[in-house]
Amino acid sequence: MLRIVVCVSGGGTNLQAVLDAIDAGKITNAQVAAVISNSAGAKALQRARDHHIPGILMSPKEYSDREAYNEAFTAQMAGLNPDLIVLAGFLVRIPPQMVQRFPDRIINIHPSLIPSFCGVGYYGLKVHEKVLERGVKVTGATVHFVNEGMDEGPIIAQKAVYIEENDTPELLQRRVMEQAEWVLLPQAIDDIANGRLEIVDGHVRHRESRV
Numbered sequence: 001m002l003r004i005v006v007c008v009s010g011g012g013t014n015l016q017a018v019l020d021a022i023d024a025g026k027i028t029n030a031q032v033a034a035v036i037s038n039s040a041g042a043k044a045l046q047r048a049r050d051h052h053i054p055g056i057l058m059s060p061k062e063y064s065d066r067e068a069y070n071e072a073f074t075a076q077m078a079g080l081n082p083d084l085i086v087l088a089g090f091l092v093r094i095p096p097q098m099v100q101r102f103p104d105r106i107i108n109i110h111p112s113l114i115p116s117f118c119g120v121g122y123y124g125l126k127v128h129e130k131v132l133e134r135g136v137k138v139t140g141a142t143v144h145f146v147n148e149g150m151d152e153g154p155i156i157a158q159k160a161v162y163i164e165e166n167d168t169p170e171l172l173q174r175r176v177m178e179q180a181e182w183v184l185l186p187q188a189i190d191d192i193a194n195g196r197l198e199i200v201d202g203h204v205r206h207r208e209s210r211v
Helices: 013-023 043-050 066-080 096-101 125-134 169-193
Strands: 002-007 030-037 055-057 084-087 106-110 138-145 155-162 197-200 203-206
Touching: 002 013, 002 169, 013 030, 013 043, 013 169, 030 043, 030 066, 030 169, 043 055, 066 096, 084 169, 106 169, 125 169, 138 169, 155 169
Parallel strands: 002 030, 002 084, 030 055, 084 106
Antiparallel strands: 106 138, 138 155, 197 203
């Protein structure tokens, strides 16, 4: 049974998609053991409580500096002993020591087709604002493993979403979540839980296609 810790900063819609997929049997051999948030007001913590899952607050504001926070965060994660760490809208950069402690065991969902509209400063609604400003015709979402770079780890899966006339950042954000993020993230977790993918020479290889 794959033991998952989900990290999330806000509403937790991707967390909810994972929990719903587990409840529906679309994710097998996996369970969410804990949810960590950097924000006390995050709805994700209530979603965790509703599923009788421990919700843990880890805010950088409670520590003297970022290094102290990074050490405490890594120690907290080590104590939870996860098989997989899932970043589901988590707006805190993962400490290098955590990446080193959990190699190829941290994944992230990003609301664009990496390498477009990613990296420093591209998060949340800002991604969709930049997509519309640039005038691209296709966007989407990406699930990838996390390394010490920003949105630079091996890509697991991507799904395209077409821009529609009169899109606003809010409308586009919702459609990317519904059509891509809530599909890709549960699939990726299920693939990992059931041994359907591996990293070879820095690239993700799928042992069995779900398509």
